[in-house]
Amino acid sequence: YVLLGLVIIGSASLICVLCILIGGKLTSVDGNTFKSTMVGLLAGALTSTPAFSASKEAVGDLGANFEDAVSAGYAIAYLFGVVGVVLFVQLIPKFAHADMQKEIAKISVKQSSNSKADDKKKLVDIDDFGFMAFSSAAIIGVFVGSIKIKGFSLTTTGGCILVALIFGHFGRIGKINIMPKQSSLRTLRELGLMMFLIGAGVSGGAKFVEYFEPVYFLYGAVMTIVPMIIGYLFAKFVLKMPLLNNLGSITGGMTSTPALGTLISVSGTEDVASAYAATYPIALVAIVVASKLIIMFC
Structure with a gap:
């Protein structure tokens, strides 16, 4: 993963760097502005808010106009970044003529033993729905994400998912259950996703028309499509991953929560979320670091 x-x-x-090196020679836009827009496109193509924030922070010293360019690039690529990954996880099973029941059986998920199930029955729930556990993970995650080491931080998103992974792994603190109910998680996930998409759409629309050029949309589409194809083929032929693990990992690698929700609906199982969760943290850190390096050295 x-x-x-x-x-x-x-x-x-790499595609972003090539766009900067090649596309920069074909445009009359200022070099720093074009580079800032391309990095924004990269963040939008991967629907990565942490990369977007990191890119804005990295270009902040250059001036507010460059931050606007990052915002515009993010807005231009974000729509296809969401739709592209969602369509990918829907179409690949159809093209592969996948038998979902057989694919579900292949998913590599560690099943809880009977002893763990018995232990869980003895745990104390702070509340019936697990909201306390969820809130605790969120608060601690925000704190972890706010920690900066030499200017680098996991941001709120990275901090929350890291803490959530730890909570999910251990599942308990002593006799206290720290696992929210699945029904609560589903409700909160859908609500959070809805609010996130509305917020991203409103903020992104402000600069979309001013900075939009058709070629930027093409750049963003390539940054979305090509990595998915490369990742899918690499996972299938090199890593020999089952289809649903493959697609779950791709949604994590593309940092696309909407695509994960779609994949869960398509596959009929939430077990695909384990592959997403295993891939997302490294992808999150990698895209933040890559964005900063591109701005610094390109």
Whole structure:
């Protein structure tokens, strides 16, 4: 999962660099403005808010106009970044003529033993729905994400998913259950996703028309499509991953929560989320680092 995440982010970053080097010679736009827009496109193509924030921070010293260019690039590529990955996880099973029941059986998920199930019955729930556990993970995650080491931080998104992974792994603190109910998680996930997409759409629309050029949309589409194809083929033929693990990892590598929701609906199982969760953290860190490196050295 780590390797696949690095392959996806690495290929997307390489495409971004090529767009800067080649596309920069074909445009009359100022070099720094064009580079800022391309990095924004990269963040949007991978629907990565942390990369977007990191890119704006990295170009902040150059001036506010460059931050606007990052915002515009993000807005231009974000729509296809969401739709492209969602369509990908829907179409690939159809093209592969996948038997979902057989694919579900192949998913590599560690099943809980009976002893763990018995232990869970003895745990104390702070509340019936697990909101306390969810809130605790969110608060601690925000704190972890706010920690900066030499200017680098995981941001709120990275901090929350890291803490959530730890909570999910251990599932308990002593006799206290720290696992929210699945029904609560589903409700909160859908609500959070809805609010995130509305917020991204409103903020992104402000600069979309002013900076939009058709070729930028093409650049963004390439940054979305090519890494997915490379990642899918790499996982299938090199890593020999089952289809649903493959697609779950791709949604994580593309940092696309909407695509994960679609994949869960298509596959009929939430077990695909484990592949997403295993790939997402490395992809999150990699895209943030890559964005900063591109701005610094290109």
